[in-house]
Amino acid sequence: MRVVVAEDSALLRDGLVHLLTRRGHRVLAAVPDADALLAAVAADPPEIAVVDIRLPPTRTHEGLMAAMTLRREHPEVAVLLLSQYVETRYARHLLSGPCEGVGYLLKDRVADVSDFIDALSRVAAGGTVLDPEVVSQLMGASRRAGPLETLTTREREVLELMAQGRSNGAIAAGLVLSQASVEKHISAIFGKLGLPPSGTDHRRVLAVLRYLESQE
Amino acid sequence: MRDRDRGVVTRRAVLRAWFGPPALGAVLYGAISLPLGVLDLGCVCLVLPVTAVPAVRSRLRPPGSACPGAPLTDGLSALATGHRWLAARLLGAWVTAPPAPARPLTIRPARPPDTRPPGPLAWARLARAADPAAPWRTVLYLLLKLPLAVVMFWVWAPCWAWAAVLISFPAWWRALPPWLDSDLWRQPHRGPLRLGALPLDVWPNCLLVTAAGVLLLLAAPWVNRVVLVDGLLVRALLGRSEKDRLRESRALAVDGSTAALRRIERDLHDGAQAQLVALAMKLGMAREELTAGARDEALTLIEAAHGDAKQALVELRDLARGIHPAALDDGLALALETLAARSAIPVELRVDLPERPAPAIETIAYFGAAELLANAAKHSGARRVTLTVRPVGPNRLCLAAADDGTGGARTDGGGLAGLIDRVRTVEGRVFVDSPAGGPTVVRVELPVRP
Numbered sequence A: 001m002r003v004v005v006a007e008d009s010a011l012l013r014d015g016l017v018h019l020l021t022r023r024g025h026r027v028l029a030a031v032p033d034a035d036a037l038l039a040a041v042a043a044d045p046p047e048i049a050v051v052d053i054r055l056p057p058t059r060t061h062e063g064l065m066a067a068m069t070l071r072r073e074h075p076e077v078a079v080l081l082l083s084q085y086v087e088t089r090y091a092r093h094l095l096s097g098p099c100e101g102v103g104y105l106l107k108d109r110v111a112d113v114s115d116f117i118d119a120l121s122r123v124a125a126g127g128t129v130l131d132p133e134v135v136s137q138l139m140g141a142s143r144r145a146g147p148l149e150t151l152t153t154r155e156r157e158v159l160e161l162m163a164q165g166r167s168n169g170a171i172a173a174g175l176v177l178s179q180a181s182v183e184k185h186i187s188a189i190f191g192k193l194g195l196p197p198s199g200t201d202h203r204r205v206l207a208v209l210r211y212l213e214s215q216e
Numbered sequence B: 001m002r003d004r005d006r007g008v009v010t011r012r013a014v015l016r017a018w019f020g021p022p023a024l025g026a027v028l029y030g031a032i033s034l035p036l037g038v039l040d041l042g043c044v045c046l047v048l049p050v051t052a053v054p055a056v057r058s059r060l061r062p063p064g065s066a067c068p069g070a071p072l073t074d075g076l077s078a079l080a081t082g083h084r085w086l087a088a089r090l091l092g093a094w095v096t097a098p099p100a101p102a103r104p105l106t107i108r109p110a111r112p113p114d115t116r117p118p119g120p121l122a123w124a125r126l127a128r129a130a131d132p133a134a135p136w137r138t139v140l141y142l143l144l145k146l147p148l149a150v151v152m153f154w155v156w157a158p159c160w161a162w163a164a165v166l167i168s169f170p171a172w173w174r175a176l177p178p179w180l181d182s183d184l185w186r187q188p189h190r191g192p193l194r195l196g197a198l199p200l201d202v203w204p205n206c207l208l209v210t211a212a213g214v215l216l217l218l219a220a221p222w223v224n225r226v227v228l229v230d231g232l233l234v235r236a237l238l239g240r241s242e243k244d245r246l247r248e249s250r251a252l253a254v255d256g257s258t259a260a261l262r263r264i265e266r267d268l269h270d271g272a273q274a275q276l277v278a279l280a281m282k283l284g285m286a287r288e289e290l291t292a293g294a295r296d297e298a299l300t301l302i303e304a305a306h307g308d309a310k311q312a313l314v315e316l317r318d319l320a321r322g323i324h325p326a327a328l329d330d331g332l333a334l335a336l337e338t339l340a341a342r343s344a345i346p347v348e349l350r351v352d353l354p355e356r357p358a359p360a361i362e363t364i365a366y367f368g369a370a371e372l373l374a375n376a377a378k379h380s381g382a383r384r385v386t387l388t389v390r391p392v393g394p395n396r397l398c399l400a401a402a403d404d405g406t407g408g409a410r411t412d413g414g415g416l417a418g419l420i421d422r423v424r425t426v427e428g429r430v431f432v433d434s435p436a437g438g439p440t441v442v443r444v445e446l447p448v449r450p
Helices: A010-022 A034-043 A062-073 A088-094 A107-111 A113-124 A132-144 A153-163 A168-175 A179-193 A201-214 B011-016 B021-052 B054-060 B070-091 B122-129 B134-167 B169-175 B178-185 B203-238 B242-291 B295-323 B326-330 B332-342 B359-380 B414-424
Strands: A002-006 A026-031 A048-052 A078-083 A102-106 A128-130 B347-351 B385-391 B396-403 B429-433 B440-447
Touching: A002 A010, A002 A034, A010 A026, A010 A107, A010 B242, A026 A034, A034 A048, A034 A062, A048 A062, A048 A113, A062 A078, A062 A088, A078 A088, A078 A107, A078 A113, A088 A102, A088 A132, A102 A107, A102 A113, A107 A113, A107 B242, A113 A128, A113 B242, A128 A132, A128 A201, A132 A153, A132 A201, A153 A168, A153 A179, A153 A201, A168 A179, B021 B070, B021 B134, B021 B203, B070 B134, B070 B203, B134 B169, B134 B203, B169 B203, B242 B295, B242 B414, B326 B332, B326 B359, B332 B347, B332 B359, B332 B385, B359 B385, B359 B396, B359 B414, B359 B440, B414 B429, B414 B440
Parallel strands: A002 A026, A002 A048, A048 A078, A078 A102, A102 A128, B347 B385
Antiparallel strands: B385 B396, B396 B440, B429 B440
């Protein structure tokens, strides 16, 4: 896979490049700020860009803005955003545009190398990936709402994994269930929450997220 | 640098007070005080009652405003600003304006604007709702200005007048008719003018009178300094009150602590957190290499991770010291010794504190000393610094840093301004004496117990 990395901390930037190279991916450019990122992507478009949300000069959300620009101008480039903290509004902002090939992860996930590479592949393939921390915050916030309480524990687990962008197979593997029972749970969830059944994984994520936010 | 109302005084301002513009300023101020006093009294006696008339007031009020009489307080504060400006320019008394009156806080839901004409009690309500004292202190000053100007006039005007009269004596004494004599000297006419046994209406002797006139002329600017009393009144009535000062120092303290917390968050995020993420990443990769059997790559990664962990420890230790140095728990003297030992240039330290100050004061003194030493090392090119802490008077201590560098320290930005703000939160003062090229001496006075 061809990757561009945008991260202002030199230590982390080198670490990411090292990690990606060891796994056989090709790092086209490793840049320290948003302008350099846009220039690098324009010069030689990668398959996916790994972007820190906090970039110079103000270190607030330049990375997020650059990611939105990238989604507009280079829709074929997937974007995986990394953040030190969970900010649900950043996730919301990111998913407000077209969300095939979009991901939002905590930097802590980088420590689990295989999971990180897996998430990277999923996003590059056009899926949507959300950090479990973001999802659990959203679900925790909407626990006060009524309809979510009608879900069984199993169904809530399936919902969480679905919101993270996992496919049915991955959910089945993660919860040690058969794929058929996962599909049954999913249709039950959609029924109880009143959501229309949706086809692709990332549309599912969107639907679930929108539902969860509306319950906040 | 001017002697501003900031608690920062320089040696040059003191020198300049004895010569030059202040004398001329005092003369000018005295000259315009009288007409100004009449104008002020006119404002208070005529304009204020007029604006109390409901019809006028409802027409003056901007449409939709909830605060009756707002143009009135604006007018008062404009007058106050004018007087403060005059006192600053002519008397050198720089007085900071009190903070603008805050809008009355409405906790209840806002009512529709009050369209009834305000009654007589609206005055009292206005005074209570806004900063209670400011408009009334201004009115008091305006009322007092005329009597004070009259009193001062009778002190300085005769001085100038008599100086003019005496100096020009040789020119006109001959024109004095005999009976005017006795009126002037309040004695029965005794013939030609005389000073005791010395006749004054003789050519060389009348120069004595001229000499007396010249002496009086030389003394006149000093007598004119009596208008500085007006400057004191401006400071007392048109400047910030004790409550304003306390409010401001509280705001400084809160802002300072917020800024400090933000700095800590940024240092943690960019430093220790980044290091720990890199560390975790390397260990994760090392584990994979080991399970795949690549020992050497795993070893390289583990060594790099070890380095990251040690670096993170250093950053965390520095951060902790920046928040609260552990040495301060054992006293300011010990903490300053550690600081002096770590300084880039040799520091001669003399600490003489009979009792331990309050912990907050020790912290401010420690970080102040750290700032001063850092400035001396970074900017002044000094070769040695002397740091002393000693008591001055009851309940006050003085931290002084003197270096032999190039001077030119600036108090308007950077670390020194931060130090001044921190010191002001406990009602301390900072004195900076840093002429360009010369040695720098900074003295910080702090209360022992805030």
